[in-house]
Amino acid sequence: MAAWISTATRPQDFVGILNINAMNLSSEDVAHYLRTHPEFFEDFAEMLAEIQFPDPHGGRAIPISERQIAALREKNGVLQEKLAELIRFGEENDAIAEKMHRLAVSLLKFHRLSDLLHGLNYNLRESFAVPHTVLRLWNMPSHDPVLQELTPTSTDIHILAESLLHPYCGSHILDEIRTWFGEDNPRLRSFAMVALRTQQTIGLLVMGSEDPQRFYPEMGTVYLMRLSELVSASLGHQGDDDEIRSQSV
Numbered sequence: 446m447a448a449w450i451s452t453a454t455r456p457q458d459f460v461g462i463l464n465i466n467a468m469n470l471s472s473e474d475v476a477h478y479l480r481t482h483p484e485f486f487e488d489f490a491e492m493l494a495e496i497q498f499p500d501p502h503g504g505r506a507i508p509i510s511e512r513q514i515a516a517l518r519e520k521n522g523v524l525q526e527k528l529a530e531l532i533r534f535g536e537e538n539d540a541i542a543e544k545m546h547r548l549a550v551s552l553l554k555f556h557r558l559s560d561l562l563h564g565l566n567y568n569l570r571e572s573f574a575v576p577h578t579v580l581r582l583w584n585m586p587s588h589d590p591v592l593q594e595l596t597p598t599s600t601d602i603h604i605l606a607e608s609l610l611h612p613y614c615g616s617h618i619l620d621e622i623r624t625w626f627g628e629d630n631p632r633l634r635s636f637a638m639v640a641l642r643t644q645q646t647i648g649l650l651v652m653g654s655e656d657p658q659r660f661y662p663e664m665g666t667v668y669l670m671r672l673s674e675l676v677s678a679s680l681g682h683q684g685d686d687d688e689i690r691s692q693s694v
Contacts, residue, residue: 541668544572545675552679559589561683565676575652577633579625582641582648585680594648606649609640612669614660622651629653635660639673643681650676 479485486492548568555561562580569575580594581602589595599621614637622638623630633653637660641648650673654660 544568545668545671547572548672549675552675555679555683557589558680558683559592561679562592562594565679569652575654577626577629577653578650579622579653580641580648580650581625582680584645584647585643585683598649602649603646606640606646609638609649612666612673613638614664614666614669615662616657618651622649625651626653637669639669639676641673641677641680643677647677647680 548565551564551568552561555564565580566578569578581596581598582594583598583603601619602621605619614635616635618636618638622636623633626633632655634657635654637652639650640646641650652660
């Protein structure tokens with residue numbers, strides 16, 4: 446019989462009550478009986494005060510009521526930790542959402558592609574603490590072809606961007622993309638990539654960090670997707686402005 450039953454309620458004391466052969470009684474038998482006969486503790490309520498359990502935090506025996514209180518405290522502690530975690534996640538998401546809003550407002554102010562790209566890099570660095578950002582664009586008009594972001598890219602880059610339906614986070618990127626980071630390339634350990642699209646794919650935005658865990662495969666990508674959509678819409682608006690200016694000349 447299980448060791449947690451006190452000497453006042455040993456298996457042989459249960460024989461008359463349970464009408465079971467004590468020699469064949471097992472812990473499972475007792476547990477099954479008590480689960481299927483809840484009225485047992487109504488008929489023998491005084492037994493609850495006598496049953497002793499080992500203290501989970503020490504070797505002494507404690508009453509069942511005290512053990513239940515300890516179990517409730519443990520469960521309450523777990524729930525408090527989960528609640529604190531949810532609150533922390535909520536606060537973090539609120540902070541990111543506020544930063545995304547400020548970025549959107551900022552990008553709406555720019556009417557030249559060069560200004561927009563500068564504003565994007567500044568906001569990602571200062572507001573989102575993304576230390577390294579590179580971007581390459583194609584399939585869009587511009588009156589400033591000397592911009593580094595308009596440097597021609599290979600077919601492999603175009604194929605990658607076309608196939609990138611969701612943000613990528615991890616440590617592996619094409620060697621061609623690594624060269625975009627210049628002298629910072631050797632120090633970078635993790636990357637996030639998002640494709641930029643309007644009616645068609647127009648570019649690739651890549652963010653890098655020296656921290657190997659800054660961008661990792663299992664991380665959430667909801668805000669990276671929103672960033673992709675926001676930057677894509679802003680660039681599409683730039684293309685419309687360039688077309689209007691060219692028609693007015």
